Amino acid sequence: MKKELVSLLCCPHCKGNLDLIIESQEDGEIKEGLLKCLCGRTYPIKKFIPRFINSDLYARSFTFEWRKNKKTQLDSANLNQRSQRAFKNRINFELGDLKGKLVLDAGCGCGRYAEVVAESAGTVLGFDLSYAVDVAFENIGLKKNVHLIQADIFNLPFKKATFDFIYSFGVLHHTVDAKKAFMKLTGLLKPRATISIFVYSSYNxxxxxxxxxxxxxxxxxxxxxxxxxxxxxxxxxxxxxxxxxxxxxxxxxxxxxxxxxxxxxxxxxxxxSPKFQSKHTHAEVFGWFKEAGLSDVSIFQDEVSMSASKPENN
Ligand SMILES: C[S@@+](CC[C@H](N)C(=O)[O-])C[C@H]1O[C@@H](n2cnc3c(N)ncnc32)[C@H](O)[C@@H]1O
Ligand SMILES: [Zn+2]
Known part of the structure; x- marks a missing residue:
């Protein structure tokens, strides 16, 4: 964990600021330590990663999946741009526009899309419920513009209106309630920020x-x-x-x-393998975007893939 990450985090319970206690450091990263809230709650930093949950709960299949496939889908390991292309197919701006922006990767898995953002000079904060975050750390954790935490999408340690761009690819449909998970993310968008999601379709x-x-x-x-x-x-x-x-x-x-x-x-x-797997239609997901008060909805090819922005005055 990098020191500057503290300023982006808060207590998921009371939303208070967190104090950082460093126990050990390596390669310029905090390896072990503690994040402490005034409300009395503490969150450990273990193996370089702040942990806001103490198990991978229902996401054990993903811990297994990403440990077995640490680099299978990683562009830098494959010397290709497959993940970059998939990412570009789900956004309606240029990758270069992410330069200097704060980006949230919701359900980062092994970090293949966070790597794409990091290459575009955006600062990316990836979180995952499973121990895939440890794989992501091995893959991209030492990049200066990458932060990783282990957390549950339903109980995130961020204040409202924190991010310039949020994406969640192939994640929401693996939670207990895809719409509720989506709504949690939209609350974290700054005014005029964009969110892009990809979920399975139910057409066939x-x-x-x-x-x-x-x-x-x-x-x-x-x-x-x-x-x-x-x-x-x-x-x-x-x-x-x-x-x-x-x-x-x-x-x-x-x-x-x-x-x-x-x-x-x-x-x-x-x-x-995943315990939860829901499937959706465009009409249903469009309804989520409208209910969240988002505008400028774009629809992309690729199952149900959509993006939209938070209006200035929302
Ligand atoms: C199919 S993988 C996709 C990973 C990555 N987005 C990608 O496309 O390579 C789904 C990921 O969602 C994560 N996930 C599932 N439920 C979650 C939750 N409640 N909070 C955070 N992450 C969750 C899983 O642990 C898993 O790594
Ligand atoms: Zn607190």
Missing amino acids: KGIVYTSNFWRFFTVRMPKRLLYWLSFVSVPLYYLYRLPVIGNIAKMVFVISMEPDWRWRVLDTFDWY
Whole structure:
């Protein structure tokens, strides 16, 4: 953790300022310490990361997923720009516009999108419920414009109107209540700040139905077993590409159709392992944006992907 992060945080309970107590430092980062609030609550800094929760709760599958795939989707490790392209497809401004801005990555996982923001010279604060934050720290934590914390989207340690841009890609639908989680984020937008989200769509009823059936079993399986079962997507991909038979097979048992086999295994596990997985329509998500008082809604290709801004006087 960097010292200057304290000024961006507050007590998630009473919203009071936090005092920083440093116990040890390494590489210019605070390794162990404590954040203390006047209300009496304390939040430990462990392994370089402030912890506002003391377990990964229902997100254990994600701890497992990102520990197994520390760099699978990281542009700097793959020497490509796949995550950057996915990010750009969900915003309606230039990446360069993030320069000097304070950005929140809600549910940062291994940090692949935070890396994109950091490269654009924005300051990015990533949080995640799972121990994926430790993976993100290994990947990008030492960059001077990256901050990481472990926290729950429903109980965040930030004051209202803190961020210039907030994004949450592939996260809200894995919480207990996607709309409520979204509303929590919108309260953190500064006036004229933008939020961009991506959630699963519910349009393909066949896939929704069969996935719910399989997921009844898979979410209860040992993670290790399910992970190895996800490797079935490596050969199945070639069968699923055949006309007719492939389309029928997808309806019965959906797998990721990512051409890169490592992404395919990761995404297949990601589909069958999380405890919560909700799916949504554009009309529904548009309703959330309107209810939050946001304007200038943009809709992007890619399941349900939308952005909007907070008006000046909201
Ligand atoms: C599918 S991953 C997406 C990660 C990253 N946004 C990406 O696209 O690579 C979903 C992430 O949401 C996190 N998550 C789920 N529920 C959360 C919550 N209540 N608060 C914070 N993060 C949460 C999980 O731990 C997981 O890392
Ligand atoms: Zn407090």
